[in-house]
Amino acid sequence: xxxxxxxxxxxxxxxxxxxxxNHNQELRIPSNGSISMNLGALFTRTSVTFDESLxxxxxxxxxESNTGPALQRVSGxxxxxxxxxxxxxxxxxxxxxxxxxxxxxxxxxxxxxxxxLAASVAAGLDLEEKDLSRLARRxxxxxxxxxxxxxxEWAKGSTDVDSYAISFxxxxxWDLADCVAIVSQAHKATGSNEGHRIxxxxxxxxxxxxxxxxxxxxxxxxxxQRDFEVFAEITEHDCNMMHAVMMTSNPxxxxxxxxxxxxxxxxxxxRKSGIPVxxxxxxxxxxxxxxxxxxxxxxxxLLNEIPGVERVMRSGPGGPARPI
Amino acid sequence: xxxxxxxxxxxxxxxxxxxxxNHNQELRIPSNGSISMNLGALFTRTSVTFDESLxxxxxxxxxESNTGPALQRVSGxxxxxxxxxxxxxxxxxxxxxxxxxxxxxxxxxxxxxxxxLAASVAAGLDLEEKDLSRLARRxxxxxxxxxxxxxxEWAKGSTDVDSYAISFxxxxxWDLADCVAIVSQAHKATGSNEGHRIxxxxxxxxxxxxxxxxxxxxxxxxxxQRDFEVFAEITEHDCNMMHAVMMTSNPxxxxxxxxxxxxxxxxxxxRKSGIPVxxxxxxxxxxxxxxxxxxxxxxxxLLNEIPGVERVMRSGPGGPARPI
Numbered sequence: 001x002x003x004x005x006x007x008x009x010x011x012x013x014x015x016x017x018x019x020x021x022n023h024n025q026e027l028r029i030p031s032n033g034s035i036s037m038n039l040g041a042l043f044t045r046t047s048v049t050f051d052e053s054l055x056x057x058x059x060x061x062x063x064e065s066n067t068g069p070a071l072q073r074v075s076g077x078x079x080x081x082x083x084x085x086x087x088x089x090x091x092x093x094x095x096x097x098x099x100x101x102x103x104x105x106x107x108x109x110x111x112x113x114x115x116x117l118a119a120s121v122a123a124g125l126d127l128e129e130k131d132l133s134r135l136a137r138r139x140x141x142x143x144x145x146x147x148x149x150x151x152x153e154w155a156k157g158s159t160d161v162d163s164y165a166i167s168f169x170x171x172x173x174w175d176l177a178d179c180v181a182i183v184s185q186a187h188k189a190t191g192s193n194e195g196h197r198i199x200x201x202x203x204x205x206x207x208x209x210x211x212x213x214x215x216x217x218x219x220x221x222x223x224x225q226r227d228f229e230v231f232a233e234i235t236e237h238d239c240n241m242m243h244a245v246m247m248t249s250n251p252x253x254x255x256x257x258x259x260x261x262x263x264x265x266x267x268x269x270x271r272k273s274g275i276p277v278x279x280x281x282x283x284x285x286x287x288x289x290x291x292x293x294x295x296x297x298x299x300x301x302l303l304n305e306i307p308g309v310e311r312v313m314r315s316g317p318g319g320p321a322r323p324i
Numbered sequence: 325x326x327x328x329x330x331x332x333x334x335x336x337x338x339x340x341x342x343x344x345x346n347h348n349q350e351l352r353i354p355s356n357g358s359i360s361m362n363l364g365a366l367f368t369r370t371s372v373t374f375d376e377s378l379x380x381x382x383x384x385x386x387x388e389s390n391t392g393p394a395l396q397r398v399s400g401x402x403x404x405x406x407x408x409x410x411x412x413x414x415x416x417x418x419x420x421x422x423x424x425x426x427x428x429x430x431x432x433x434x435x436x437x438x439x440x441l442a443a444s445v446a447a448g449l450d451l452e453e454k455d456l457s458r459l460a461r462r463x464x465x466x467x468x469x470x471x472x473x474x475x476x477e478w479a480k481g482s483t484d485v486d487s488y489a490i491s492f493x494x495x496x497x498w499d500l501a502d503c504v505a506i507v508s509q510a511h512k513a514t515g516s517n518e519g520h521r522i523x524x525x526x527x528x529x530x531x532x533x534x535x536x537x538x539x540x541x542x543x544x545x546x547x548x549q550r551d552f553e554v555f556a557e558i559t560e561h562d563c564n565m566m567h568a569v570m571m572t573s574n575p576x577x578x579x580x581x582x583x584x585x586x587x588x589x590x591x592x593x594x595r596k597s598g599i600p601v602x603x604x605x606x607x608x609x610x611x612x613x614x615x616x617x618x619x620x621x622x623x624x625x626l627l628n629e630i631p632g633v634e635r636v637m638r639s640g641p642g643g644p645a646r647p648i
Contacts, residue, residue, distance in 0.1 A: 203535050204528045204568060211527050240576060244528060244568030252564060254589065258582035258632075265578065308582075 004087075005049040006121035010113035010146045010321035011038040012105050014178050014288050016223075016235045016280060017215050018242040019141055019154065020208075021199030028141040029163045031199065032212040033156045035219050036145045039178055040171060040318025044110035046095040048118040054090035061095055077112065077139045078119060084135075085123035093119075099313065105180060106192075106282060112139030113146035113321040121323055132321070133164035141196070149320035151223050153216065171317035174226050177296040179289040180313045181303045183259040190253055192283050195246065202249040208241045215241075228292060232271060232278035235290065239280045246283070257285040259308025266306060275299070328411075329373040330445035334437035334470045334645035335362040336429050338502050338612050340547075340559045340604060341539050342566040343465055343478065344532075345523030352465040353487045355523065356536040357480045359543050360469045363502055364495060364642025368434035370419040372442040378414035385419055401436065401463045402443060408459075409447035417443075423637065429504060430516075430606060436463030437470035437645040445647055456645070457488035465520070473644035475547050477540065495641035498550050501620040503613040504637045505627045507583040514577055516607050519570065526573035532565045539565075552616060556595060556602035559614065563604045570607070581609040583632025590630060599623070 013036040021031035057075040059066045078091055093115065099105055116136040120127050127135065129148055137144035138160075145152045148167035151174070157163030199205050215238050222231035246253040260281065267279045267289055277291040277299055291299050293316060300312050337360040345355035381399040383390045402415055417439065423429055440460040444451050451459065453472055461468035462484075469476045472491035475498070481487030523529050539562050546555035570577040584605065591603045591613055601615040601623055615623050617640060624636050 203531050204565075207527050207531050237572065237576065240571045241527075244572050247564045248561065248568050250561075252561065254585075254592075256585055257589070258586045261578075261580055261585050262582045265581070268578075 004122045004124065005047065006118045006323060007045065007047040008114045008117035008121070008321055008323050009043045009045045010110045010117065011040055011043050011318035012099075012107060012110040013038045013142065013145045013152065014280065014290075015142065015145070015282070016231070017212065017219050017238050018282075020196065020242045020245060021205055022141070022196050023156070023158065025197060027160050028137050029158065029160070030141055030154070030156045031205070032209050033216050034142075034145065034154045035216060035223075036142070036152050036154075037176065037178070038146060038149060038152065038171065038318035038320075039105070039315035041315035042097070042099045042105060042110070042313075043318075044095060044097050044107065044114045045324070046093065046111065046114035046118045048115065048122040049092045050087055050089045050122055051092060052089040054092065057090045058092045059095070060093070062097065062101070073139070074115065077115065080135065080138055081119045081123050081125070085120075085125050087123050091119065091122070100185075105313070106142060108140035109142040109146045112136050112143035115139060116143070116147070117321045117323060129320070130164045130166065133166075134160065137163060147321045150317055153220060167320070168220060169223055171319055174223060174317070175293040176317060177291055177293045177299075178315050179291065179296055179299050179303060181263050181287045181289055181306070182310045182313065183257055183263070183287070183308050184285045185310070188255065188284050195253060195283050198249050198251070199245060202245040204248050205245045208245050211241065228276040232276070235280050236278050243281065253283075255281070255284050257308070259306060260285045260287055262306050262308060263287040263289065263303065266302070270299075270302065328446045328448065329371065330442045330647060331369065331371040332438045332441035332445070332645055332647050333367045333369045334434045334441065335364055335367050335642035336423075336431060336434040337362045337466065337469045337476065338604065338614075339466065339469070339606070340555070341536065341543050341562050342606075344520065344566045344569060345529055346465070346520050347480070347482065349521060351484050352461050353482065353484070354465055354478070354480045355529070356533050357540050358466075358469065358478045359540060359547075360466070360476050360478075361500065361502070362470060362473060362476065362495065362642035362644075363429070363639035365639035366421075366423045366429060366434070366637075367642075368419060368421050368431060368438045369648070370417065370435065370438035370442045372439065372446040373416045374411055374413045374446055375416055376413045378416065381414045382416045383419070384417070386421065386425070397463075398439065401439065404459065404462055405443045405447050405449070409444075409449050411447050415443065415446070424509075429637070430466060432464035433466040433470045436460050436467035439463060440467070440471070441645045441647060453644070454488045454490065457490075458484065461487060471645045474641055477544060491644070492544060493547055495643055498547060498641070499617040500641060501615055501617045501623075502639050503615065503620055503623050503627060505587050505611045505613055505630070506634045506637065507581055507587070507611070507632050508609045509634070512579065512608050519577060519607050522573050522575070523569060526569040528572050529569050532569050535565065552600040556600070559604050560602050567605065577607075579605070579608050581632070583630060584609045584611055586630050586632060587611040587613065587627065590626070594623075594626065
């Protein structure tokens with residue numbers, strides 16, 4: 001047989017304690033640990049076939065053949081898999097998201113988690129979860145958090161060996177909903193890779209990093225105890241800390257747009273009125289509005305009334321990356 | 325003669341390197357030095373009459389008698405003047421701004437600068453500029469910067485004696501314009517006094533304070549050399565640093581509204597296109613858009629096109645507080 005094939009699915013994730021800045025840029029060893037929740041309603045499905053007859057790696061994204069930077073990044077990643085498995089044939093990669101690209105849902109996390117699993121199985125590797133998480137990290141830092149299921153912590157570690165993510169609560173542990181308010185589908189001017197690279201140019205980054213261990217503990221405990229009040233306070237504070245670093249880095253990155261701020265202010269008002277809801281924002285203008293699942297219909301209606309909100313996607317907690 | 329009277333005018337100022345947080349809350353010794361420009365088109369005119377026949381201090385603001393917290397604050401301030409001059413009669417204070425209240429122009433700076441001068445002259449004190457600046461500081465921190473003229477630096481000092489502001493360039497030195505885009509006239513939820521008090525609850529304030537001496541030097545040099553590019557870069561960076569502290573303090577203060585962000589983003593685009601313009605924002609949602617005066621017509625038109633901008637006020641550099 002001259003082809004080896006496998007298919008896997010993985011979910012994107014939303015970070016409550018954010019990843020921003022690398023200790024080692026090439027290996028994507030982060031400057032700080034992070035905590036996230038997988039988004040079960042959204043997924044990437046990826047098939048990998050190593051085929052000795054291929055003259056080069058091939059990539060199909062959402063049904064379209066890709067020969068640009070995306071193929072280059074995937075090919076570089078497959079080199080790591082080939083090296084580990086002593087395989088030397090090229091591969092055909094087909095990847096499909098069930099959510100639109102460029103909507104502020106980081107597709108690189110689910111994409112590289114699914115690719116890690118599909119490629120390693122196709123290559124005949126039988127990796128345990130932590131090694132799969134380590135591998136996914138090499139493709140995209142936050143992808144390592146999409147390998148385990150539910151509520152996940154990425155211990156920063158200090159080398160390729162000890163920097164990976166583990167689950168600390170199952171998807172069923174806490175019925176949260178992420179209502180993602182899309183305010184712009186435009187491609188962001190400064191991508192995450194470049195952003196991580198300049199994080200240290202902010203005079204505030206060092207202090208942010210110093211605070212993170214206490215943020216991790218506070219957030220982890222709040223999730224384990226399902227204490228929404230503490231969860232909301234630390235999640236928003238950590239988000240504000242990251243954006244404080246972004247806007248004071250060189251060059252200054254301000255990812256927010258006017259509706260971003262309208263949503264942030266509205267969420268604070270809703271919480272004051274007694275609704276268990278808070279916001280978090282990645283490196284983009286869209287707002288992840290997190291609430292207890294029972295309130296999601298209410299929150300989605302409220303969000304749709306805010307000028308500038310184009311659409312709202314939603315998801316509960318999701319499971320680990322898995323073969324299908 | 326049983327009445328002593330004097331009248332003075334003073335301008336508000338806009339800070340390019342911001343004052344946020346106190347080393348000594350009661351004496352208003354700031355945590356950091358600051359740099360500002362007086363706004364010549366705007367002023368407060370204040371008359372003070374010490375009158376032995378009065379049974380209490382009296383305050384008239386914009387033609388209306390005031391018996392609330394404003395009178396209390398003025399009366400407490402007059403106590404300092406009475407103590408210094410060994411005067412013991414009450415005073416009638418009449419104060420008028422030529423700009424509307426609650427428009428994001430801090431009227432407390434011009435108000436206490438004018439009051440300091442009028443009250444000290446009426447009380448027979450002949451204070452030199454630095455002592456007048458020290459006195460104004462006791463009423464409102466930033467008022468000490470409205471005592472000298474033009475471009476002003478407030479050296480933080482460490483005691484009541486050495487914390488005052490001096491002019492380092494005349495109003496004629498550089499023809500800048502401040503185009504103030506008013507996006508909300510609502511009273512802010514958290515005033516500056518409370519804000520200064522909680523500045524240290526942000527984990528980022530210490531690092532901000534550490535950076536300020538280099539900000540002061542960079543801003544002062546840029547003004548002296550009329551180097552708009554450096555001036556714009558340091559002014560926006562310092563503004564972003566202060567708001568980074570505000571949004572990460574406890575409670576978190578987010579003063580921006582959606583149009584605030586629209587203006588910030590627009591100003592950056594205009595500067596990229598070659599217009600010498602930058603933004604700075606105090607503890608409120610309105611945006612001070614600073615440009616070389618030759619561009620102000622253009623900037624005002626552009627600002628008026630941004631949704632959410634209610635009106636634009638403008639001013640060039642102004643002189644010192646003075647008796648009339």
